Amino acid sequence: MTKPITREQDLASLTGNNPLSMKAERLSLFYGNKSAFKDVSLEIKSGGITALIGPSGCGKTSFLTCLNRLAELTPSCKVSGRILLGNRDVQALNVISLRRQVGMLFQKPNPFPLSIFRNIEFPLREHGVRSREEIDRIVEDVLRNVGLWDEVKNRLKAPALSLSGGQQQRLCLARALALKPEVLLMDEPCSALDPISSAVVEDLITSLHGKYTVLVVTHNLAQARRIADEVALFWVADETGQLIESGPVAQVFESPQHAVTAAYINGRRG
Amino acid sequence: MSKNSPTPGQEDELQLTSTLKRAVTRSLPLWISSLQPAELLPTVILWAVATVVTGALLWLLSDVFWHGTGQISWEFLTTSPSNAGRDGGIAPIVVSTSLIVGVCMAVSVPLGLGTAVLLAEFASNSSGLGQLVRLSLDVLAGVPSIVFGLFGNAFFCKTLGLGFSILSGGLTLACMVLPILIRSTQEGFRAVPEDYRRCAAALGISRTAILWELLLPAAMPGVTVGLLLGLGRALSETAALIFTSGYVDRMPESLFDSGRALSIHIYDLAMNVSGGEPHAYATALVLVGFLVLINGTTSWLAERFRQSKIFVL
Numbered sequence: 001m002t003k004p005i006t007r008e009q010d011l012a013s014l015t016g017n018n019p020l021s022m023k024a025e026r027l028s029l030f031y032g033n034k035s036a037f038k039d040v041s042l043e044i045k046s047g048g049i050t051a052l053i054g055p056s057g058c059g060k061t062s063f064l065t066c067l068n069r070l071a072e073l074t075p076s077c078k079v080s081g082r083i084l085l086g087n088r089d090v091q092a093l094n095v096i097s098l099r100r101q102v103g104m105l106f107q108k109p110n111p112f113p114l115s116i117f118r119n120i121e122f123p124l125r126e127h128g129v130r131s132r133e134e135i136d137r138i139v140e141d142v143l144r145n146v147g148l149w150d151e152v153k154n155r156l157k158a159p160a161l162s163l164s165g166g167q168q169q170r171l172c173l174a175r176a177l178a179l180k181p182e183v184l185l186m187d188e189p190c191s192a193l194d195p196i197s198s199a200v201v202e203d204l205i206t207s208l209h210g211k212y213t214v215l216v217v218t219h220n221l222a223q224a225r226r227i228a229d230e231v232a233l234f235w236v237a238d239e240t241g242q243l244i245e246s247g248p249v250a251q252v253f254e255s256p257q258h259a260v261t262a263a264y265i266n267g268r269r270g
Numbered sequence: 271m272s273k274n275s276p277t278p279g280q281e282d283e284l285q286l287t288s289t290l291k292r293a294v295t296r297s298l299p300l301w302i303s304s305l306q307p308a309e310l311l312p313t314v315i316l317w318a319v320a321t322v323v324t325g326a327l328l329w330l331l332s333d334v335f336w337h338g339t340g341q342i343s344w345e346f347l348t349t350s351p352s353n354a355g356r357d358g359g360i361a362p363i364v365v366s367t368s369l370i371v372g373v374c375m376a377v378s379v380p381l382g383l384g385t386a387v388l389l390a391e392f393a394s395n396s397s398g399l400g401q402l403v404r405l406s407l408d409v410l411a412g413v414p415s416i417v418f419g420l421f422g423n424a425f426f427c428k429t430l431g432l433g434f435s436i437l438s439g440g441l442t443l444a445c446m447v448l449p450i451l452i453r454s455t456q457e458g459f460r461a462v463p464e465d466y467r468r469c470a471a472a473l474g475i476s477r478t479a480i481l482w483e484l485l486l487p488a489a490m491p492g493v494t495v496g497l498l499l500g501l502g503r504a505l506s507e508t509a510a511l512i513f514t515s516g517y518v519d520r521m522p523e524s525l526f527d528s529g530r531a532l533s534i535h536i537y538d539l540a541m542n543v544s545g546g547e548p549h550a551y552a553t554a555l556v557l558v559g560f561l562v563l564i565n566g567t568t569s570w571l572a573e574r575f576r577q578s579k580i581f582v583l
Contacts (some may be wrong), residue, residue, distance in 0.1 A: 108465070112466065
């Protein structure tokens with residue numbers, strides 16, 4: 001159900017009470033002449049965790065990169081349709097401020113080759129946070145949020161690349177959280193991690209519930225079921241990715257409306 | 271007894287070979303003894319090739335050292351040449367060379383970095399303009415220096431009216447150095463993982479900041495290689511400078527004066543002045559020292575810039 005977002009709500013969301021939702025309307029993406037996905041309409045509910053599932057190559061990641069307009073970096077890429085952040089078209093927003101509001105976590109942990117501290121400070125400064133005390137406070141806050149503070153507080157000047165894979169991914173999450181985003185896009189955030197780190201990151205994602213609007217791509221159906229409120233299944237049909245079914249997690253997993261969904265979640269296809 | 275087990279006679283033989291092997295193994299360095307026989311020949315060939323190359327270079331350098339060291343003195347470095355260079359020193363020539371290289375670098379580094387950034391970060395690989403520029407640069411990098419000299423003479427000396435001057439020479443060298451500098455800087459940028467760019471873009475960081483804080487430091491090894499190759503080419507250039515900066519061996523008073531570069535001085539002493547050889551060797555030694563000094567400083571500065579920005583693991 002979509003409610004028009006009032007200005008009051010919009011402002012409230014900026015203080016973190018009620019994060020903005022996102023909505024894709026008839027979104028299609030082409031790489032040159034090849035269609036990655038077609039006619040996807042999907043609402044990502046405010047404060048919820050939405051999981052995108054589906055086999056490889058069905059356009060999940062491409063879909064994700066449209067939402068923060070990262071797809072525009074690929075020269076041959078053409079996007080049609082409309083994406084709303086709250087009630088505003090993302091094309092009408094300044095791309096820098098859009099990406100501040102819509103953070104992203106990549107599949108492979110990708111901290112910058114800077115110190116742990118600088119990894120969070122650099123984007124903050126770029127977005128106009130200059131005061132030393134404020135930066136220190138935010139760095140500590142977000143590192144605590146991702147459970148990394150006690151592990152790194154004595155070596156904030158150490159290279160971020162010396163952290164373990166799981167720690168790196170948590171640092172990347174902290175870096176994204178430092179910008180106080182409304183929405184977080186995650187592209188298989190656990191798939192490059194060992195099972196224990198993966199469980200830690202998964203718990204972190206769960207802890208974001210209600211505070212951020214989360215859209216997470218995952219290949220792990222059990223994970224989708226554990227962490228998500230809503231699920232959307234992408235599938236390749238007619239040589240392009242399509243949204244087959246979406247809805248609350250219980251509904252999609254227990255009484256799927258579509259035969260392909262039923263087959264996929266039961267492990268018979270995909 | 272299974273059919274694979276050795277007979278008593280063969281056992282002795284095996285023992286003998288293994289004893290032999292052990293003896294040989296002990297007498298050779300570990301890395302050779304651990305090689306398979308099939309790897310031995312290629313290894314020897316590779317090492318021989320490397321030795322020949324290094325040897326040739328060492329020979330050349332030691333020759334220059336051998337003949338040049340005796341001539342070098344404080345006086346040689348601080349006085350003007352006299353008697354066509356047979357006597358006196360090379361002070362004005364060192365100054366002219368520094369000025370020519372200075373002009374060359376002051377022009378080519380900003381232009382080169384700018385073009386490389388444009389080609390690597392802003393022009394897509396498939397765009398027509400990008401491809402055209404890349405192709406032109408590769409062609410230019412292979413053009414003989416005498417052609418650059420003629421171009422410099424026609425354009426800088428005559429068309430722009432700069433005459434035979436340090437400025438003309440420096441600018442001509444800049445034209446020669448640019449293709450090398452641009453191409454290797456561009457390779458440096460290309461070696462930076464695409465992840466940094468996407469990730470920084472996803473954080474809403476502006477392209478200028480990404481460039482300055484991450485990409486340029488990470489691409490620094492490529493930039494350094496370009497600078498060193500370029501500097502080497504500029505310092506050792508003779509043909510292009512004869513037509514542009516000329517070979518007046520007086521102390522230059524401004525960039526518009528003609529000035530003789532070290533390499534031209536060497537050429538002149540070795541080819542045109544009988545009895546000039548001792549000072550030719552000494553000048554060559556100074557040139558080599560100059561090159562080592564500039565290269566060392568450049569690498570050090572580049573590395574410091576890189577490490578002040580990013581961690582290198």
